[in-house]
Amino acid sequence: MSTRHTDDWFVPVRCVGDIATLQTGRLPDGLRVGxxxxxxxxxxxxxxxxxxxxxxxxxxxxxxxQVGIVRIQLDPTVVAVPVRGAVAS
Structure with missing residues (x-):
């Protein structure tokens, strides 16, 4: 039985032209999250x-x-914008 919510969430995206990509983040331990x-x-x-x-x-x-992310961080208090040219570790 699923315990997921049915309400819509507001999901940050980055748009280039007509293409939108989901913004993801990383926890301090490096885990990628939605x-x-x-x-x-x-x-x-x-x-x-x-x-x-x-x-x-x-x-x-x-x-x-589809991209291997299984955790969603709901209502994080700060979302930092990636620095252009920064290399992800």
Whole structure:
């Protein structure tokens, strides 16, 4: 039995032309996570002006699982924008 929510979440994305990619993050231990917010206000408070899409929890899990991400961080308090040219470890 699934315990997932049915409400849509606000998911930050990066857009280039007509293509949007989900913004993901890393926990201090290096684990990649999806990022979602329960309200537009919480998204903007954590990341400032941000492009977003609305997705259900199931839809977000389905998209993230395709790239090997199984955890979603809901309502993180800070979302740092990646520095251009930075190399991920």
């Amino acid at each position: 990022i979602a917010f329960s309200s537009l206000e919480r998204l903007r408070a954590a990341s400032g002006a941000q492009e977003f899409m609305r997705l259900s929890e199931d839809g977000l899990h389905d998209m993230l699982e």
